[in-house]
Amino acid sequence: xxxxxxxxxxxxxxxxxxxIMGRISTVVxxxxxxxxxxxxxxxxxDGHVFSADAQKLMAMNQAQLDALYTASPAGEIPDGRGYGxxxxxPNVPEADMALWxxxxxxxxxxxxxxxxxxxINVVFGLHVVKGGLSVGKSKVDGNESxxxxxxxxxxxxxxDKTFDELRKVREGGYLGRMYMxxxxxxxxxxxxxxxxxxVAAIEAPAPFPTEDGHTFSPQAQTxxxxxxxxxxxxxxxxxxxxxxxxxxxxxxxxxPDNAALNMHLWQMGMKFxxxxxxxNKxxxxxxxxxxxxxxxxxxxxxxxxxxxxxxxxxxxxxxxxLPPTNKIHDELRSIADGxxxxxxYYDNKFVxxxxxxx
Numbered sequence: 001x002x003x004x005x006x007x008x009x010x011x012x013x014x015x016x017x018x019x020i021m022g023r024i025s026t027v028v029x030x031x032x033x034x035x036x037x038x039x040x041x042x043x044x045x046d047g048h049v050f051s052a053d054a055q056k057l058m059a060m061n062q063a064q065l066d067a068l069y070t071a072s073p074a075g076e077i078p079d080g081r082g083y084g085x086x087x088x089x090p091n092v093p094e095a096d097m098a099l100w101x102x103x104x105x106x107x108x109x110x111x112x113x114x115x116x117x118x119x120i121n122v123v124f125g126l127h128v129v130k131g132g133l134s135v136g137k138s139k140v141d142g143n144e145s146x147x148x149x150x151x152x153x154x155x156x157x158x159x160d161k162t163f164d165e166l167r168k169v170r171e172g173g174y175l176g177r178m179y180m181x182x183x184x185x186x187x188x189x190x191x192x193x194x195x196x197x198x199v200a201a202i203e204a205p206a207p208f209p210t211e212d213g214h215t216f217s218p219q220a221q222t223x224x225x226x227x228x229x230x231x232x233x234x235x236x237x238x239x240x241x242x243x244x245x246x247x248x249x250x251x252x253x254x255x256p257d258n259a260a261l262n263m264h265l266w267q268m269g270m271k272f273x274x275x276x277x278x279x280n281k282x283x284x285x286x287x288x289x290x291x292x293x294x295x296x297x298x299x300x301x302x303x304x305x306x307x308x309x310x311x312x313x314x315x316x317x318x319x320x321x322l323p324p325t326n327k328i329h330d331e332l333r334s335i336a337d338g339x340x341x342x343x344x345y346y347d348n349k350f351v352x353x354x355x356x357x358x
């Protein structure tokens with residue numbers, strides 16, 4: 001269930017900002033980050049210093065990036081580690097730099113395996129969300145591009161409908177375009193060094209961590225060791241409960257059949273998502289993303305997709321009309337006083353489990 005990482009992908013429709021892994025919210029702290037970006041040297045990724053040509057991309061507008069892409073060949077499929085740089089707001093270089101710095105904390109590039117014809121993202125320093133490599137027709141001009149199709153290995157939305165296309169713009173440098181459901185999302189650049197970085201290993205988890213000073217209860221901690229079947233049974237046996245009020249500290253269960261991986265993924269995701277804040281008078285809920293309130297949903301009571309019984313519904317489509325948030329909703333039930341077990345859905349398809357502890 002690594003599709004949660006889609007929420008931390010960066011989404012940029014033509015008229016708005018949307019930052020996700022997540023697959024995935026709005027740009028958080030943009031103004032503050034833009035100020036902090038001014039006057040700083042061009043930053044590195046995992047010790048890699050980008051070329052002068054790469055740095056020039058940050059000053060290009062979308063029309064210039066499109067022209068460069070159209071004029072470039074597909075090139076040979078690269079091999080090894082590509083260090084990543086995103087161009088989300090190409091008409092505003094300072095904002096673009098700030099957004100890249102924000103995104104860099106989550107996404108550091110990709111690793112290509114030319115023999116296996118696969119590419120995998122580097123997210124929080126780990127190699128996750130794999131795609132199949134091929135050469136195919138570009139959506140820009142119909143000419144050949146390198147295609148990295150995440151739907152080859154991922155059957156859950158939105159990664160099943162997400163792909164990249166890339167072209168070689170310099171030696172070791174590839175300009176890429178990310179698409180979701182056939183719609184252009186963002187520009188990115190990969191710069192390949194001579195040596196491939198080693199694959200990050202999943203280490204044994206540290207003691208159960210706290211979140212914003214909150215220590216999760218023993219009952220909450222046991223959820224990390226449950227299988228999906230056990231979580232489903234617990235959810236079915238639980239009532240809808242009363243709509244809570246205030247801050248619910250969040251914990252995700254993304255790989256419930258592998259407790260060590262589950263803990264590791266949560267610790268990664270915790271840097272991005274810290275829970276939700278409910279207002280039971282306004283009947284709204286807001287996500288806490290990078291410690292900022294973002295992406296509001298409407299609370300109601302409706303039928304669960306699991307068993308048809310009542311569940312608390314948090315519908316983000318009520319306030320968000322652009323994809324993918326317009327098709328995202330949560331359903332929740334009370335498993336104990338101050339504890340809600342939740343299930344996230346995209347386009348009415350189950351994505352992941354989570355807990356809120358108030």
